[in-house]
Amino acid sequence: MDIRTQPLAAAPAPVLRADYAPPVWQVPEIALEFDLDPARTQVTGRLSVVRAGTGPLRLDGDGLTADAVSVDGVPADWTMDGDQLVIDLAGDAHLVEIRVTIAPEANTQLMGLYASDGLLCTQCEAEGFRRIMFFPDRPDVLARYAVRLVADRARYPVLLSNGDHVDSGTLPDGRHYADWRDPFPKPSYLFALVAGDLAVNRDSFVTGSGKVVELGIWVREHDLGRTGHAMHALKTAMAWDERVYGREYDLGVFNIVAVSDFNFGAMENKGLNIFNSRYVLADPDTATDQDYDAVATVVAHEYFHNWSGNRVTCRDWFQLSLKEGFTVFRDQQYSADQGSAAVKRIEDVRVLRAAQFPEDGGPLAHPIRPDSYIEISNFYTATIYNKGAEVIRMMHTMLGEAAFRAGSDLYFDRHDGTAATCEDFVAAMEDASGHDLGMFRLWYRQAGTPRVHAALDFDAPGGRARLRLQQVVPATPGQPDKQAMPMPLRIALFGEVSGTKLLPEQTVMLDGAHQEILFEGIGERPVLSINRGFSAPVTIESDRSAADLAFLSAHDDDPFARYEAMQQLMVDTLVDDVATGNADLTPVIAAVKATLADPALEPAFVAEAVLLPSEAYLGDQMPVVDPQAVTRAWDRLRGALGAELIADWRGVYAGMAAGGDSLEAAGKGMRRLRGVALGYIVASGAADGPALAAAQYEAAGTMTDRQTALSALAMTASAERDAAFAAFHARYADNGLVLDKWFQTQALAPRSDTIDVVERLARHPDFVMTNPNRLRSLVGAFAVNQRAFHDPSGRGYRFLGEMVVAIDRINPQTAAKLVPPLGRWSRFDAARGAMMRAELERVLGTEGLSKDVFEQVSKSLG
Template sequence: MRDAQPGAIYLRDYQPPAFFIERTELAFDLHEDHALVSACLHIRRNPAVTGGKPLELQGQQLELLSLAIDDRALSPDDYELDDACLRIRQVPDTFRLQSQCRIQPQNNTALEGLYKSRNMFCTQCEAEGFRKITWYLDRPDVMAVFDVTVEADATRYPVLLSNGNPLSLRALGNGRHRAHWHDPFPKPAYLFALVAGDLRSVDDRFVTASGREVSLHIYVEEKDLDKCDHALLSLKESMRWDETVYGREYDLDIFNIVAVDDFNMGAMENKGLNIFNSSCVLCSPEVTTDSEFQRVQAIVAHEYFHNWSGNRVTCRDWFQLSLKEGFTVFRDATFSADMGSPTVKRVAEVNDLRNTQFAEDAGPLAHPVRPESFIEISNFYTATIYEKGAEVVRMIHTLLGAQRFRAGSDLYFQRHDGQAVTCEDFVRAMEDASGVDLQQFRLWYSQAGTPVLSAAGAYDPVAQQFHLTLRQSCPPTPGQPVKLPMVIPVALGLLGSAGNLPLRLATDDPASAVQTHRVLVLNQPEQTFVFEQVSEAPVPALLRGFSAPVRLEYAYSSDDLRALMKREADGFVRWDAAQQYALRVIAQAQAAYTAGDAIDVESGYLEACGQLLHDPALDPALVAEMMTLPGETYLADLAAEAGGADVDAIHAARQAVRLAIATTHSEALQACYQRLQSTAPYAPDAAQTGARRLRNLCLDYLALGGPGGLALAATQFREATNMTDRLAALQSLAFHGRDDHSDAALQQFYRDWEHEPLVVNKWLQLQALVPVPDTLERVQGLLPHPAFDLHNPNKVRALIGGFANGNPVAFHRADGAGYRLLADKVTQLNALNPQLAARILEPLTRWRKYRSRGEQMRAVLVELSALPGLSPDVFEVLQKSLGD
């Protein structure tokens, strides 16, 4: 590794700020080759911090033009200035600091601070982007009221936006104009936002529960005005839902959303001015798939919900990031479940958790929900912070129940409104409101790793008792070799031959009501629960609703799994039984492949799949999920625990099982495909989305099965009236055809949609995902294509990220060319956009998991670590990946 290593920041070293900023006045003068930023900061010393500390403000890439205190100009002898900090040793206890600096937004390729996305000025300040705008106490526990004026050319930038409420917009008489915005709610600098551009808006209004009228606006380029209706509807649904479920009203007179093409994240919850990656707000049936409609709805809700869980109550420091993100992901997930199918939503969440967060927990980048240290905070916008953080909140909800959880959230918002607080403050509010001791539960915030829940059942027919023994363990993670027992809520039922059996523990009051669902609390290394009056040997339905983010181990037989798939009341458990059964038959197929034997897929599994297809009463969305096999990356993660993943064997085994389903059930697949055909006008509702999901899965199996299915896919591609069906058909052709016809379809698709960047990104990603080794050459051929731009994060994620994360058989090609391609792009992006570079590097960090490819992957990481000028973002990922 290099000599000049960035230093780590530790939670244990937190100190309160020596100064507070009570009011921030900013004036922006925007030009094509620079921007002038004038700041007047109303500062007071923190009386709780003794020792007369100097004022230290963060700043990067700023050209100082002037500096004054209370209108008195400072000379260079009065301050110290370097490339990261402005230090003034002698300051009064209360004063105004006035500064002016010059910045160059047009050259800001990192997309942090103030930058230009095509012809639009915009900002991204979370986590530490504000220091690239002006010198500031750029930390979340310094909260100020903001007054902002923005001046720009009136023709080029007719729309000038910032946080809060608009106060004025006036012409200046020289072709320029100026807008004045005021945000009355104190906020940290990371929530600051500014937009200047030639934009149009789709407008609406919302009346709050107390009768206040709020103006709603979504700003986009004129060509995208027809793609805003769904986002606007989602916003209004979110606002009403938050009032109903959490009692939270919106607090400003206006709520603005702006769509931006060049954006590192999905969206940003800046107070009153949410800035969105265009892919997360624009949608219409012609250009957007069902899953993207759902994603837009969820992200609009997520950013709106942040108004309280993140803005009104924010983080004390960045170690508490999950305080706002985990809580808000839980809120948006619950909202999405209420708007659609709760079971299918839960299945999707668990799928994502297992494929991303569990892998993160098992790798070198593992960290707790509340990390102990970091080098670059941008590297901690992870699945652990977001998705596992949400699961931790969900477990609190499960342990307390809905009523007490609501009381806890009410107390949390009331107690800490306008404050910057910690995860501990959130849990304490839940404790105080409910009377439930959550002391041991707090380990979920401080211990990394995915716990393993091992369960064993024994039935005593004479005593009619079922003994369920639960054991917990957690594997070592970096810096945490030994783990303490956690609090794990285990929701369960007992499945009998005719349905769920009554659940009565030996410790229950005999007069208590009979239940068929209950939550056990495992808080010891091992506990045994005895159920009485159990009339037959049951099949335990464990972790209903995925009540805890753990790996479950239970010795289910194939008959048990078929019973759960067919008769269990909980939809998640039914899906999970199908997944466990699929894992079993894929493992059998892989063993046969490795031994050179013929692959014979277990007939019971194929029969269970056939029963799913033949039952029109089942929810098509759930059937589709149950018949979708676990992905190859997840299979590799599981194989890594048993000595290392063989990429080629995993791919061959999974394909063999898919082909067995396709050939065994070709008639049923065809019948299901035809039965789900519809001529109804497109709607992204749960019923239509589920039907299209299953129909297109049937199409993919049929296309895998042979020419007839490919012909069906070609017909659907030509005749589809929505993007979901057309893209699904194109994928089946590209994945299973791989001939002149599939290439012609890809070319036709591009010709039809080259004017729509978001659709072109789908075209790039689809080609990166074709699961054959020579996809690498296709990806290389697309790098110079006009449709690809290394400066645009969406395009990088589509082509490079899609290839490295979503196409194991091509990325892990035996000659290592896939690794070298990714390393080359990381090298280029390290200088352009370090945050993006660090994120796309992640597939290489899993080198220890691969049996025959690991050393090649490690060698590429070593080469990268020797490069001069590594950003802190990339350096930290490499350091942890290569560490012992």
Template sequence: MDVRVNAEAPQSPQHVEIRREDYRPYPWKVPNTRLKFTLGLGKTRVQAILDVEPNAAAESSDVLCLNGDELTPLGVWVDGSPLDSWLMDGDDLLIPLTPGKHEVGIDTEFSPAANTKLMGLYASNGMLCTQCEAEGFRRITFFPDRPDVLSRYRVRMEADKAKFPILLTNGNPIESGEGADGIHWAEWEDPFPKPCYLFALVAGDLKANRDSFTTMSGRKVELGIWVREADLPKTSHAMESLKRAMRWDEEVYGREYDLDLFNIVAVSDFNMGAMENKGLNIFNSAYILADPDTATDGDFDNIARVVAHEYFHNWSGDRVTCRDWFQLSLKEGFTVFRDQSFGADIGSPAVKRIDDVRTLRMIQFQEDSGPLAHPVRPDSYIEISNFYTATIYNKGAELIRMMKTVLGEKKFRAGTDLYFERHDGEAATCDDFVKALEDASGVDLTHLKLWYSQAGTPHVTARLEQTGGKAVLHLRQSVAATPGQPVKKPMAIPLKTALIGEESGAEIASERLILLEESEATVEFDNISEPALLSINRGFSAPIVLDVDRKPDDLEKLAASDTDPFARYEAMQELMLRWLISTAKGETVDPQPVIRAVGDTLRSNQLDSAFKAEVILPPSESMVGDRMDVIDPAAIHAAREQLRSVIGRDLSSELANAQRGGGQPGHDVSAEAKGARRLRTVALGLLAAGDPANGAKLAKAQFGAADNMTDRQGAMMVLASLEAPQRKEALDAFYARYEDDPLVIDKWFGVQAAAQRPDTVDQVVALAEHPKFNPANPNRLRSIAISFGMNQWAFHDESGRGYRFLADLILKADKLNPQVAARLVPPFGRWQRFEPKRAALMRTELERILSTPGLSKDLYEQVSKSLV
């Protein structure tokens, strides 16, 4: 039929703000959806048939509004008859309907190969795959693309068998067969209602690593990890991680898998890390493929974490989904907390906690202190993809952790059981989750709910006074103003606290939970038998910035004796931070307390290697900047390099012993072996800081002798920042060895973009012209852009060339993939925190981006908010 567009229909503005307070239930239910795909790279045709009926819980409507994005309907029919009276409202399709049930059909056609946004159905290296979260399904067919419209799907796929021998989608396979001219078909059905963002389809020439899992009720679930045939040997770790996650979720949360099979597909072009589509998870290949020669220990850990995360979504996200996108942390914050807990249980809890908190401080704390700050449950957005942030994910996970801390293990489990039972098959809210915890535990959590709505990181000052056998803890909290929230209320802050004896090193006041709810509070400790050292926010029980009145000697003692591993790590970090901040300000400070503490840690026989590595690693330059009123990247870098150099020189013997250790074979991925390798590389970096010439020799030797990627990449990272002939030798050898492995070449790009060198800007400019650099591939783009943007010293080169380079890259990426481009903006976001010259240069680049014609709404939102 002819395309009918009513020129008088209202057109949607380009940058509409969506507000949480405006939420209304959708007027129509869509209990069943049938899709027929005629698949091809250059052209795919989709026929969608929707069963619709009025939603009694919503205001009635005589129009069915179906969302689209760059689609035009080829045909529309209602109850079997062609319809001519449909209209287009911008990208959306408006279909008039009388009250009652109807069958609505829509035909669409598009080119997956031309879809560089990688949202909807797109092509990746000859295969077809989908990404529908958050609003990608509307690029496949017209549909109410919102998470509170749940539907059961039956899908038929037809394709050239030679090009696409494997056809996968959600649920269970029903029928398959072959037609004429080499065409084959398959039909699948998903028995569980789901929002369209969880729809998935994959078609391609793939092979599967197959296995099975027997659930706690005795059902056998078939498992498959689908990759290109050459990549099959690299899927074993992902499969083992999946089975461990399935068993863990049964044992810890009582959640059993519900379908007959569970599939994972790895693709090389993907905007995110992975996607939890019901029964068919689609993964960025970086989070599936691994062997000791091509993947670091960190890669192995990330694969276990992400595989578990997406599997855990089967209940916390799929069976119970979110009502609207403002509730995104309902599924993401909760599931991040679940994957963090899984990681702690299968590895070192202390090291896992340190790693999680480091990520939070490096990314989320910076969000909270800049113009892009927003609550865990935002109030508005222009483009929902911009709210897949560390605040939603990581701070959201910390909020769940605080609830568990307050409730305790048993009551928290009872609450999650009730939540899953009460809301199974529904689209829920953050308030629903808290209500389930409250109802099951009998504990009022109202005081913690402020964390959902109030942005910003609380700052807590703590001071301990001791007189005789009594100690009094004085606490004070404040939260700085954030965009749209100039006045803050006191937060509920759970602080695990103990007192450590200055002489004995033992707990002289056992750990207790202090709930700070007001701006100020005092807490008394009785029967204190010796001078006390304050151990507070143990285990990082609350996501806060803590300022404790403690002398360097006190921190040194806590770094050696605190009974809580995380608090012990914190004492060392605080000791280093104080030295770094003072030195960056031009003050002269004795480094010996730091040297003694690091030396004691290295010489300890009670601490494992992984923990030692984390404790002796100096705080990042960005973390130092977070603690200063005005950030001067050059001064901070100079201070950190000075500290690394002093440690490297004064403790060369201890560091050399650590660097020579870690001789376990590369295929050994036990916690002990990984810890030894981690300490080996951290020690190598400090040795190179103390004696660059000797460090280069040691690094080149480690590089050449390595039988695993962890040691090889660790040595290359050290060499990348040095001015030595071994640098080029290692980089060239690495490239020659792995030039045909895209994931490993991403490492090669990233290591150079992260290098601490005066000429790093020149290096990244050259890398962006390298034949292997492809900005259309998100992994390759991020390998330079993210690594460079987090390289505080190089990115903030006083010439401003780093700012211009990243801004140019963002603008280029926006033409291809707005979602990925927008996620490159945050390094500019805190421009007002920097010294005036750099602040002005950053603002100029943001203004240049904003003034560029044709800016996507994704990028527009991030940049315009950054300029406020």
């Protein structure tokens, strides 16, 4: 691809949190009428505006042209200031009417009103509503919406919007209309409509107060049979939110619509959630167990937003973690209650470490409440969501379940129907519990992952152990000097000889740079178990030996700490092997063997515990990442585990076949462990490895077993591999969601020729640049494949840079989210770093670059 360059343009002006000012005009009521057509949709808005300050009425627009503007029924004088429509109004209350015309089918950004596979649908968070109608498009302007949708009845038989359906009817020329009213005030980012030819899975839910809520999941007719799991998840989440948080649903209807083209996972629009279809559709033939879990989690997350995001929304976008961090924590609690809490905690921490820790350690580091942004869509990050959830979890740990529930109740009661701040949430927790969280607020202001060094000394004659803790918060862009942050660390000591807990677990509040804790009555050498349950989102550095870690992997009674000990043992061994090339692998092999042999452990936990940490995570432990050395060490340990324990893996593989196709937690866990065993058998170099994986592929009764076999074959150079990928494509060529797996599995393959494969796939007829799911499945997956992306030739960097530029012309949000892997250039050797930086500079010099990509690239360059 040819990338035209020009001298670097001046940076767009940032938005500053310190500049926040309340709105000059509020809009308590708005009536919208849509005459829907993919090429030419006419939108009429009637805004009841009320003065709240001094100044003209300023209405945000993005690419809009006003066809007509009137005030109180009289044509108005107005001007444009950039994209803002400005009207000088003398009085305190007026009715402003505006008509605009938009073209949904030309909207490739997928923000505002756009076309997707024959549907018309919306995405307005964060600033998409301004692409539909001139409006004060900010979250602290809350309005009650009355909406009329008009469309051709044959083409768009279903017309949906927020709130309750109040009327419908036919019109001349084969058209019809539907009227919707939302009685609850909401910001414009929660507005939604969908028009199309859709089938519905209907059900109902009876709330605790006895109200019947009509439920609907709307999809294409041929997808209707794959909506049962999502409906079950919705009803389960509604009951859980009433039981755990006392939150009852408020409208008479709750609708979900699945769309094929979507920048996000889903959107919590009031009463009308719009979902990426991958988080709605599931059946055993097309969805893995992981897909089933993701559907349940995302359905719950968006439903929970009805209170933590909709009824109480954000004052401004700097408060984004107020709704997202809290709601992620709530969906994590929910998912833990539905299955294995231990495995769920491990999965959550793995995601945090894979996505958020590198973000905290790179040029795009930001606090969970940022101070500035150029494009708000760039701040839908792992820091806002995942680290934000960990900060809420720490409050839950410090206050206890009862006090935390009292704080959340107070928060909802105080701020219902308003736009709140992160400070409001913390204040509610303080007032309900009596705890002072003053210093804890540092977690909202400071970026970076704290590093905690723990050293345990044992005085055998005195029967005492002394734990010394030291905390450092690394410098991040714009924040060179940090204060120590208070954090709860759950700690226990285990006897090296007895293998039992020497003292009850305690939660230590580390609230300074240094702290010492003295333990009395210790009769044998203690082994430290620290940050149990991952009680704080920090990196622990300790003086524990390989023997200590192996001991904890066999004896710790906290599942996460047991998993963590095994992972740390693997990391330490791999780091040593990267440096020396001949690390002793025996302790890891022995610990894995012992874990496989422990009948008390659930298969899902064993599967997590025996997996190697990713190559990317291993690289993060090194001062300078050497991808080739990491790959060599990783392959050596993985191959040794496979070969040395081949009999164990074969036994596990055979024994876990009893999982069958059950969707219960036990069945999922058995399939998971069976898949891990297959991966190690293939990695061992066993002659029958490819044939065994191919046989599983052919016999698979679920997508989980089929995908597991395909992933195992992907790492081989075998005829079975080629045959399986050809068969997979032939079977699922007409199913876009499953075809995404075909692209992704090849992009993630740990092979030396993956860059060649990915370049070919980018020219494949089924690779479409306009679909975000397809882009993420190929380009996004490839960019996190450390060994392939960092090919010494630099071809991986060039491929990603060209893709970013090409996608930016179509969908800037999706393009911007692909930039961060290049932004880690300073973590790599000089040659790779120079090539990555050069690619960023080339992208930055591209003519017509969007604000989204400009911000990501310019910050990545430093």
